[in-house]
Amino acid sequence: MSYSIQEVAKKMHITSYSIRYYHDQGMLPFVQRDANNNRVFNEIDLEWLQIIVCLRATGMPIAEIQHYLRLVQAGVETVPERYRLMKTQQARTQAEIRELQQHLKLIDRKVAHYAELLVDPQPDSIVPDGLAAAQAQVSSQPSTK
Amino acid sequence: MSYSIQEVAKKMHITSYSIRYYHDQGMLPFVQRDANNNRVFNEIDLEWLQIIVCLRATGMPIAEIQHYLRLVQAGVETVPERYRLMKTQQARTQAEIRELQQHLKLIDRKVAHYAELLVDPQPDSIVPDGLAAAQAQVSSQPSTK
DNA sequence: CCCTTGCCTTCTAGTTAGTCTAAGGTGTTA
DNA sequence: TAACACCTTAGACTAACTAGAAGGCAAGGG
Numbered sequence: 001m002s003y004s005i006q007e008v009a010k011k012m013h014i015t016s017y018s019i020r021y022y023h024d025q026g027m028l029p030f031v032q033r034d035a036n037n038n039r040v041f042n043e044i045d046l047e048w049l050q051i052i053v054c055l056r057a058t059g060m061p062i063a064e065i066q067h068y069l070r071l072v073q074a075g076v077e078t079v080p081e082r083y084r085l086m087k088t089q090q091a092r093t094q095a096e097i098r099e100l101q102q103h104l105k106l107i108d109r110k111v112a113h114y115a116e117l118l119v120d121p122q123p124d125s126i127v128p129d130g131l132a133a134a135q136a137q138v139s140s141q142p143s144t145k
Numbered sequence: 146m147s148y149s150i151q152e153v154a155k156k157m158h159i160t161s162y163s164i165r166y167y168h169d170q171g172m173l174p175f176v177q178r179d180a181n182n183n184r185v186f187n188e189i190d191l192e193w194l195q196i197i198v199c200l201r202a203t204g205m206p207i208a209e210i211q212h213y214l215r216l217v218q219a220g221v222e223t224v225p226e227r228y229r230l231m232k233t234q235q236a237r238t239q240a241e242i243r244e245l246q247q248h249l250k251l252i253d254r255k256v257a258h259y260a261e262l263l264v265d266p267q268p269d270s271i272v273p274d275g276l277a278a279a280q281a282q283v284s285s286q287p288s289t290k
Numbered sequence: 291c292c293c294t295t296g297c298c299t300t301c302t303a304g305t306t307a308g309t310c311t312a313a314g315g316t317g318t319t320a
Numbered sequence: 321t322a323a324c325a326c327c328t329t330a331g332a333c334t335a336a337c338t339a340g341a342a343g344g345c346a347a348g349g350g
Contacts, residue, residue, distance in 0.1 A: 005327075017309055020328095036316055038327050054248045062307070076266065083259035090256055093249045097242055103199045104238045111235050114228035121221065151297075162338055165299095181345055183298050207336070 002032075003041045011046065012053055019049070025062060027052055027069060058093040147177075148186045156191065157198055164194070170207060172197055172214060203238040 009016045022028055023039065028048055032040045041049075048069075055065050068085055071078040154161045167173055168184065173193055177185045186194075193214075200210050213230055216223040 015309075016327095018307085021308060034327095036327070037329095038316095051251070054251045056307090058245065058248050058252065076262070079259055079262045079266070083256070083263055086252060086255045086259060090249070090252045093245055093252060097245050097249070100203065100238060100242050100245070103203050104235070104242070106196070106199045107203065107231060107235045107238060110231045111228070114224055114231060117221070117224045118228055121224070149297080160338075161298095163336085166337065181298070182300095183345095201336090 001043065003046070005039050005041070008041045008046065008049065012049055014053060022049070022052055025066065027062075027066060029069070029073075055089065058089060059096060060089055060092075146188065148191070150184050150186070153186045153191065153194065157194055159198060167194070167197055170211065172207075172211060174214070174218075200234065203234060204241060205234055205237075 003011070005016045005019055009019060012019075019028075020039075023031055028041075028045055030042075030048070031045050032042075034040050052065055055068070056062075060068075064085075068082065071082050071085070148156070150161045150164055154164055157164075164173075165184075168176055173186075173190055175187075175193070176190050177187070179185050197210055200213070201207075205213075209230075213227065216227050216230070
């Protein structure tokens with residue numbers, strides 16, 4: 001099976017712009033062209049793109065992905081470095097998930113707070129968002145340390 | 146208590162560049178200056194910055210954070226919109242976490258695969274990274290669709 | 291008193307990773 | 321034969337930082 005750039009874009013949930021960008025950066029070295037110079041993607045290209053999308057989404061910079069690609073193409077003697085690279089990425093992603101979960105807690109609190117206010121509106125209450133307090137501060141001493 | 150920009154940067158795990166950037170964008174409206182024109186941050190500013198960092202880390206664009214800030218400053222009648230905004234951000238963050246967990250699975254598989262290769266090296270085996278297969282494809286038919 | 295160190299300032303330029311527009315080619319359908 | 325849909329490239333634009341240059345101010349040491 002072969003696919004057009006738009007089909008691939010839809011399949012991968014990214015834009016065709018990004019795919020062209022990755023291709024321009026040499027990250028899709030096996031993409032073919034048809035008689036009209038259009039890019040033609042096959043299963044292998046999709047597999048590669050899947051990895052690129054995964055690594056990008058988990059925060060790996062383009063340059064590092066390019067390096068990884070070169071390692072894979074270089075053959076089995078680069079397996080140790082590939083292993084280290086993936087281990088690092090694994091740790092990075094786990095950390096990122098934990099961080100997001102922390103941030104989510106704050107958002108959950110905000111949601112709960114606003115839900116409460118919606119049910120039981122406080123007439124301009126005390127310290128709701130840390131902003132009522134802020135405005136109190138503004139009108140108090142100028143506090144030049 | 147009041148803090149210098151570097152102290153705040155350390156506390157919040159962001160750079161002083163980012164803090165100045167947020168301040169320049171009007172997102173820290175209560176930051177004071179000392180006699181030397183240096184920025185002086187207090188607890189309220191830290192609270193605000195905490196929210197900014199949280200919303201940015203969970204993917205909210207600067208413009209939307211600015212909008213949220215304006216809502217908070219506008220008073221209680223904006224609580225319904227603030228609620229909707231935070232609900233959206235909550236959903237966005239939950240989706241992002243799920244997505245990262247999916248991507249992590251692929252990374253886990255790569256790690257496991259390389260770990261196996263390290264213990265039991267396959268002499269340039271079949272379809273390890275989707276690249277041995279790719280190179281096979283290259284040397285086969287040019288496939289101009 | 292001067293000099294260095296260190297932290298701050300503003301302004302400006304550069305970076306990353308896309309994202310989009312313009313101008314144009316090709317192929318299918320009405 | 322024209323309209324439409326799809327592709328192409330080159331290059332401009334964007335968001336959100338990120339960094340460098342040039343300089344102010346205060347503390348401390350010789």
